[in-house]
Amino acid sequence: MTAITAAYYRGDKTFEVTQIAATPPKAGEVQIKVAYCGICGTDLHAYHGNMDARVGFERILGHEMSGTIAAIGDGVAGWSVGDPVVVRPLDPGAPNPATERGHDHISHNLKFIGLDSNGAFQELWNVPAFTLHKLPADLRLDHAALIEPVAVACHDVRLSGLEAGEDAVVIGGGPIGILVAMVARDAGGNVVISEVNPHRLEIAQKLGFDTINPLETDLKEAIENRTAKKGADVVFEVSGTQPGVDAMTQVAATRSRIVMVAIHATKPTIDLFQFFWRELKLIGARVYEPEDYEKAIAVVASGGVDAETVITDVSPLSDIQTAFEALDKSPTAMKSLIKVGTEA
């Protein structure tokens, strides 16, 4: 038995870092030596106790990870020990109307690995082999920990149908909004970020984006001025707020596409007349599909995402408690990584 370090969420904003015995991978699984694992907004949501009913108090969180293959279970072909990988943490479960139509990533029986089962805040992690994506040998594993959230952004941008030269507005410049903006820019979009938080505005500007603070500037007018009265061809609603939903129809061009990235916990009011009148399209987008992961690997490997700016801090697994506490309070942190592996 190999003893490994793992971090358990125990409820009430508390992690316990402890030693456990590693188990070998089952048939169909591989065992991954986890290198880095980022802290997702969802992990913070769990940390706050908002997902206790779903995750329980015996849960190892973490899914924005990178690592190398440590062992391979029976029946797994095509992989070698030492391969650098990331995990697409989705298990579609039993067949259902969604999977029958090829939509495994939004399966009615979807299990999210790292929430519904144990995740990557542990040194050795067993996962189904079908979740793996191979990394280029020269991609830094800290940068590779961004691939999961970048894959979300790649999914959003792909579903938007954004073409080079089109005008895009990202409403909400938090961690996901910034990644959406970077992927949209990498795809050739003319991107502007609408954000009200001065710290986030500063980061967005540092990353080279034009920004608008809609509390200070009339957003609709500003977008009309940028686009010769046309409006935005693509709008990403990432704010999850009523003002964001109001803004999305105001800045959208005739026949434009609005991508619903945010999770709206309450039902906002919406200007449906604008959808009719200008033939707007609203496109819901959740997680990612395999091609989005491949795209995200390519974008991170090519520097399309400025990993050095996005990753604002790295803490060892032993300090996960303080890392969550710090991220929770920080107005400026973008992406906090946990260095899970003890090697360099």
Added chain:
Amino acid sequence: MTAITAAYYRGDKTFEVTQIAATPPKAGEVQIKVAYCGICGTDLHAYHGNMDARVGFERILGHEMSGTIAAIGDGVAGWSVGDPVVVRPLDPGAPNPATERGHDHISHNLKFIGLDSNGAFQELWNVPAFTLHKLPADLRLDHAALIEPVAVACHDVRLSGLEAGEDAVVIGGGPIGILVAMVARDAGGNVVISEVNPHRLEIAQKLGFDTINPLETDLKEAIENRTAKKGADVVFEVSGTQPGVDAMTQVAATRSRIVMVAIHATKPTIDLFQFFWRELKLIGARVYEPEDYEKAIAVVASGGVDAETVITDVSPLSDIQTAFEALDKSPTAMKSLIKVGTEA
């Protein structure tokens, strides 16, 4: 000078039927001997005084028409006197960001002929030649007066991407909802109509549709039962009501398409979480494009729309006042036609 009969909207639910002098078609125009013209919901809206600021009191309404070419203006090629035609009553006006991208039908400068300029409730009507669509010689001109509203339905169904064998729910079984249902059925969809009005339910059933009254039956459950828990692949929201907007996300399958046909004058609340969670798509759809008119001509000519049931009454132009009054009060009327021409 030829004297013709024309019906002017004079405000306050009043038409004046009078003799006027016909003017010859200008360059680029044709003159049409109008045969039939249906009363649109928009005409009723104008009749109620709700569009006085737009239409004024010197306006001849009417756009759901059929007729034959009576005269041809200078510079018009490809048309002959006697050709049976319908008019696509849209004038895109000066170039703008919408027309520059090929969306003439939702041009920022769109003029709707028959509202913003005079329409077809007159015996001889001059229109731009670019609005014409030729009819098959054997298509009855009373049936052809349905082509304009059927083209709306064809546009809705085309933008939905409905494929044969897919499950479709039409929310709202009024005149447009019924036509959407007929066109969707003609395209091979398994269509069910949700409607609360008993008279409309009866007409829908008479037309061979499965119907659900959501005041009596749980709509979501009924659609799940019909579709083996999948839900509807395509939803048409034609009701323009909050319950309709609530229902549209409830009955929609994962990755389904919801077409916004209705005009929502107020901003309803919407379950945006469902758009995210199940990757729903909302597609705004307004009026029609030339290909929708060609499709509508084909559907009406082939009997895909049951014209005899849809056309519930025909009145001469001299009786336009009583025809509007009757339609306004009738719980059972679907489509009222005005016979504009005095010939058989």
